[in-house]
Each structure stands twice: as structure tokens, then as C-alpha cells.
Amino acid sequence: MHWSNYLEPLARGAWVTIQFTLYSMFFGAICSFAFGIGKLSKNWILRGISIVYIEVFRGTSLLVQLFWLFFALPIAGDMIGIDLRLPPVTAGVIALSLNLGAYGAEVVRGAIEAVSPSQYEAARALNFSSLQTLWRIALPQAIPEMMPSFSNLAIGALKDTSLVSLITLTDLTFAAEQLRNFYQDSATVYTMVLLMYFGMALVLSMAMRLLELSVTRWRGTVR
């Protein structure tokens, strides 16, 4: 088999990988901000939930989380009489997003905490509400600081999508496995797969770089 024959099935797998990456980045970002800000909350319930969430999802393996959502959650739902059987796509996106969100939450928390205390004092002196302080003072300065870590997390998200192949989803890794089973040409197939992941990662890090440049202006002139 000529290598170009593998291109079409692999490209279809790569498209699934790209979709999973984008979905998990989107929902992961929401989780990051929600729980990162939650961990800084004065309300101990919000803070407690955020801490438990972050510790659980950072402290266990992504594959354990994925298997738990896909295999164990339906049984847990059965016991309390709710149908919690998730389609593989949903289980995959939820596991990837929650995992990514836990790592992202620590980045968000760190960046918000790193905003100079005098900024908060000034906001208080001007009688800003805490929501206004967060939205208009803290986040515009903190988000540019988060971007380098977010870039690394985005590459990590892309790499982590490869695990969804283990719950029967037809991503790039799954497509490769199928081709290998069929043609036994593992060297060519896996070389192509690795190069495709590399290519996607390069494009993704360029996109993150552009995003970083565009949010850097939020920092304003006062430094």
C-alpha cells in the first residue's frame, strides 16, 4: 500500500481529534475560570467545592476519569434509579473538559492572585464592587499572564484527546489502529500519525500565540 492511501482515513480521524480538542478547550476554559475564581471565593461552600474538584481531577489519572464516566457512572445511576448512560462522545468531552479545567483552574487562581495588591486597594478606594473589581481590574491584568500556561494546556488537551480512542471513539489514534489491523503496515501508519499530531500541535501553538498577542493589550499601559 502506498502511504497516500492512508491519508483519507487518517484525515477523517484527525478531524474528530480536532473537534474533541476544540470542545474540550472551550468547556475546559469555562471550568478553569469558574473553579479558579471559585477557589478564591470568600464563600466557603464555593471554595470547598472548587478545592475538591481541583484535587480530585488533578490527583487522578485522566484515563481513570474517562473509564469511570463511561463504565462506572451508568451503574451508579442505576443504583439511584437515574439513567446516566452517556454516549461515548459526551463521556469523552466531559472527561477531557473536567480534567483540563482542573489544571486550568490552578492557572487562573495563580494569575489572579499575582495581580498586585495595590490594584485591589485602589479598586476598593474607588468603591468598586467585588464583581466589578474582578471583571474590570483583576481579569484584564491576569488573563495575559495566564496565556503561556494556557498554551501548554492546549497542547496537552490535543494530546489527551488520543485517549478517547479507548472508549470506541474514531479519532486519529483509533483510525491508525484500524489501518494497522487491516494492512499490518505499522511503521508507515504510525509515522504519519505522529507527524499529523505534530502538525496539529504546531498550528495550535501558533493560534494560541496569536490569541496571546491579542489579549496582551488588555494589560493597558500602566505596568
Added chain:
Amino acid sequence: MLYGFTWDTGHGELAFAISILPILLMGLITTLEAAFLGFFVACVLGMGFAVLRGARSRLVAWPTAVVIEFIRDTPLIAQLFFLYYVLPDYGILFPAFLTGTLALGIQYSAYMSEVYRAGIQAVDRGQREAAKSLDLPPARTFTHVILPQAIPRVIPALGNYLVSIMKDVPVLSVVTVIEMLNAAKIIGDQTFDYLVPLSMVGGIYLILTIVASALVRLVDVKLPKRGISLR
């Protein structure tokens, strides 16, 4: 039955959980073995990458940078499949466990080389100058002056990667290694009860990473910072 232990499905969830605990702990041993072996490979290989990346010749440094970037940007599972299926084509037959630890080691060597490099660059420039003025050959300067100062500073960062490696070991299950998650999965496949074994694996992982992270912090605090330059 797995590892010579049978599970007890007739006497409720608790009896079941107790009966499979020894199996999961046997799996945990495999997980830890794979993690430490992979960590060792990563430490050695990462140092090699760091030295080549820092080489004065661009002919060496740039290709190494590309290789490191390539390893960092591709998923462990794809690298693992590559090694597992392609190495035998070239007559290299490793057991699945060794291939897995090799893949873990290679993946993390790319991350560790960056840590080493940062540590080496953080050593005061005066140290190199002093070594040069004492006419110490470059190789000895590196092994006897730079490294003893660089390594203690990077140990906490390396320790954090050890914790990450532990969390990546379940990926080895795709090449038939029976580590903790795979053991739980097998129990689930045979008893149709995934909830108890998978939740136990989650719990054990949580304990493991919390303890390991605490140990890394302890080492960081207790570690004598030998040979830090005088200021």
C-alpha cells in the same frame, strides 16, 4: 481470578471491595514499577537531550530542539503504539512492560531536558569563568562544577514529573500491561460491576498523588542546597 485472588460477588458491595483490594494493590505495584523505571529512563535520556540541546554547534543543538519539540507535541499513546508495533519489525522484541516504560521515559525525557536546561542555565556565570581560569577541562567543569549546583535545584521539578508519570501509567494498558486501572477494568468486565473497582482505583490514585506530592515538597525543604554560589 487475577493474580491468584478471587473476587467475592455474593456478599454485597463491601465484601466485593475487600476481595478485590489485593488485586488492585498488585496492580499498584506494577504501576509504581513502571513509573519509577520510566522516571529513571526519562532522567537519563533527558540529561542527554539537555546536553545536546545546549551544545555549541548549531548542527547538534537545532535538530535536538526539533526532536524534543516533536516528542513533547505528540501523544504518549501514539508513541507507545509506534514503539510497540514498529520495534519488532526491526528485530527488537521487548516485553510490553519494557516498551511501555521506554515510551513513558521518552515522553518525559523531553519535558525533563527543559528542566535540566533551566537548572544548568541558572548556575552563576562566574562559576564557569572560575573553572576556566583554573584550567578545568570543559567536561570536568560540567560534571564537577555545573551539575552539582544545577541538580539540587531541579529535583522538585523532576519530582513533580514523577507524579505525572504515575498518572500516565494507565495508558500502558493498551499494550496489555496489567497495571492498576487495567486490573480494575478486567474485574469489571467479568463481574459487570465497574463502579466499585474503578472508584477504588480513583481513590487509590488520589491517596498516591497526595502522598507523593507531599514527599516532593518535603524533599525540596530538606534537600541541602549544596554548592550554591556565594553572593
